[in-house]
Amino acid sequence: MxxxxxxxxxxxxxxxxxxxxxxxxxxxxxxxxxxxxxxxxxxxxxxxxxxxxxxxxxxxxxxxxFKNFKDLFTLMSGGLVPFSRYIFNTVFTSVAGTVGNLFFSSMAAYAMAKIAFPGGKTMFKLVRTSLMFHKTVTAVTCFLLMSTLKIIDTYWAIIIPAWGTTLGLYLMKQFMETNVTDAVLESSRLDGASELKTFWVIAMPMVKPGWLTLIVYSFQDLWNQGASMYIHSEQLKSLNYAIQQITAGGIKRAGASAASIVVMMMVPILVFVITQSNIIETMGSSGMKD
Amino acid sequence: MSQKTAEKKAVSRKDMSKAQWTWKEMKRNKVAYLMVLPYMLVFTAFTVLPVVLSIVISFTDFNMLELPNIVWLDNYIRLFLDDDIFLIAAKNTFIFAAIVGPASYIMSLMVAWFINELSPKIRAIVTLIFYAPSISGSVYLVWGTLFSADSYGWANAWLMKLGIITKEIAFFEDADWVMPLCIVVAIWTSLGTSFLSFIAGLQGIDKAQFEAGAVDGIRNRWQELWYITLPNMKPQLMFGAVMSITNSFGFGAVVTALCGFPSVDYAAHTIVHHLDDYGNQRFEIGYSSTIAVVLFAVMIGCNALVKKVLSKVGS
Structure with missing residues (x-):
């Protein structure tokens, strides 16, 4: 450019x-x-x-x-569950969900983009079609499935679904298709490297903007997660939920509530500022070709 | 169809049946299946299966307590003929999607296009300003402060100071106001993935094409947009449309946060709220699945329609 x-x-x-x-x-x-x-x-x-x-x-x-921010921290420490617990919950689920998503999605994206195997195209079509469905529509049936799997009210209910997001795989596959040349992969395969090694050592370093984008998207989703119908226990709830409770405390807390919104929005905005050029680069291959 | 038969012929030329050949290919690419397995397991369990399950359950009266009975189309008949609130929700969702979807799409495209020729640094700053509301979690709550029911809200204060109103308006509790306000907030938070995709798409167009266009008699930037820019970024236009449609139908949490649930006189009640009402509050899972299936059908229909419209771009 x-x-x-x-x-x-x-x-x-x-x-x-x-x-x-x-x-x-x-x-x-x-x-x-x-x-x-x-x-x-x-x-x-x-x-x-x-x-x-x-x-x-x-x-x-x-x-x-900065009094509002001080008030916010006073309000935070007054709850039933120590505030550090909410912070831990959100950070833990965000990191665990994002790391899993990065590995699973890019591995699958590599296979779909760079290995011609029966069914690969169909799988990708299925993923692409499901971009049309907003996840709130399937929340109720998801709940049924999770209760069958007995993961309701555990961290897993937040983490595991984050490992297989549609947008993450879609962007990664499109990006790999345009940015990883087959010739490089072929020479690595001829050298006797396994497909898994080729993916990890050759392909992944070539798509750094792609996985940065995947990390940002996944992290944003998990970070902004509010009250979830899959979690009942107070000590497992997210930071965003806890902060919304402070905001719901009415007009007396107007200052602290504004402070809480600022604190929560700083993280995704900073992450975006740092990674912006990589994300835009990834989006360059986001198009749907037919 | 013709492509498929050609494929078949090519295989049979190798003296192998299609099934045999596929099986051989599958064995040869074992590792590929291994690589997609973890993702596909999660994806199937939490994305595909819920959709399939919704369709199946929509024909039953499942309510989490008793064993489900098959009721065939009863849920659908009840939904369309007996449920007045659903009709309100459908109308609201339709108005909502018909305004927010196109508005957000066109605004994303126009802003991306406007900033395309700015210097990279300024472009990055403008991008951040437009993109930030969509990633900042619950920042949309600030609209509740701006339009709060008392005179400390910015809107009420100024309307009163200027003498337009004498008594505060409770914006988010007034049936006349909730819908327009929610639409504004929705548009405000909607410049997300499709916006970034458009920016990237515009950046990716070879500048030589514009120069060639100028030589060929493109007279103004609108002709350039229609004949060169848009046809060049059709794939991004399609992707952006899918994302916009999905978001404009799934927009429920923001309405709930600002107007409460249910909103006053169901004035901002959407299909997603209706689904939540029956699925999470009344546990009529069969009925709520019916609502979900109807929503799937509408989303697929919209996407098909948009695809048709977009195929006309540049012609």
Whole structure:
């Protein structure tokens, strides 16, 4: 891409001034619509009490304070279950789910993309079709299956389904198809390396943006997991659930609740900022060809 | 069809039946099956099986307590003829999906296109601004603060200060307001995967094509968009459409978080809520599965329709 950008355009593309101005105006309006709520929640989290209850509410803060964040931690430590437990639950399920997903999905994606075996194409078609189904629609039947497997109210109920996500496999398979050349794999196979070794040593290092994307998606999903119908025990519930309980505490906690939203959103946003270019690269091969 | 017969001929030329040849290939590629096995086990158990099971259960009166009886189409008849709330939910879902799906799709595409020619650094920042709401967990709750029922909410405060209203509006408890507001919030959180896919698709188009187009008489950027850009990113357009449709139908948690459950006068009650109501609250699993099956059918129908529309792009 860098190559293209440095090239001097000899042909002037058809761009009118009016069009440029119009596009800029639309972009700015939409940008404000997207950004203001995000900005407002950050401002709210920094407002002292008297500014939180000011009429009309302001879009800026005169005396910024971290008191809301302190309040948040006080509220957190007052619960029945120690807050560190909620943090552990979310971090543990996020990591265990993501690691499993990375191994299982990329291994399957490699086989589907790079080994021609009977049934491989059908399997991928099935995965692609299931992109159409939102998981809330199957939640009830999933619950029945999980209770048959006796994993309701355990970490497994969150972790195991995360090992086989559709989007993860789909993106990985598409990315491998375009970014791993068959010639390299063939020479590795001729050297006598097993298919598994070829996958791990040759193919995986070539698709770093792909697995970074898979990690980010999987992690975001698990991190943002709120109350789950598969978990009843208070000590197994997620951080997001616990934080939503604080928010539900009503207007007295307006400051702490804004602080909690800020704390929760920082993690996925930071992760995205760091990995953005890799994710966009992966998305380059996300298209559906037929 | 013709392709299949050609394949068969090629195999039989090797003096082997199709089954024999397949079996040989399967044995030769044992390791491939081993590699897909863990994924396929999980995928089958938690994605395929629930769909199949929903279809089967939808013909029964299963309720978790008694042994299920087969009732054939009774659930479907009840759903379409006797369930007034379902009709409200269906109407709301339809309005919701018909506005949010296309709006989010077009906005994703347009913004991706607008920022395509910006410098990489600015593009990265704009991407973050538009993408952040969709990944930030429960940040949509801020809309509850902006439109809160008291005068400390931003909307009420300004409407009162400007003298447009004299008494606070309880936005998320008012049947006239919940639907439009939820649609706005839904659009706000919807610039997700398809948006990123469009950005990447636009970046991947060979710039030489635009130059060739300019020489060939493309007069303005709209012609360029229609004749060069969009046809070049058809695969991304298709993928983005699938993601947008799925999300616009599965959007229930945000409504519940902002309006409560059930929403006032069922004003923002969607099919997903209806399904949750019967599946998780009343344990009428047979009936809730019927709702799920109807939703599957609608989603598949929408995807087929969109595929048809997208095939006309650039012609």
């Amino acid at each position: 860098a190559k293209l950008r440095t090239r001097k355009h000899k042909v002037v593309l058809a761009r009118s001034r009016g069009g440029d101005a119009g596009i800029t105006v639309i972009l700015v309006i939409l940008g404000i619509f997207m950004f203001l709520p995000m900005y407002y929640v950050i401002i709210q989290s920094l407002k002292p009490l008297d500014e939180l209850w000011m009429f009309p509410p302001r879009f800026y803060v005169s005396n910024p304070t």
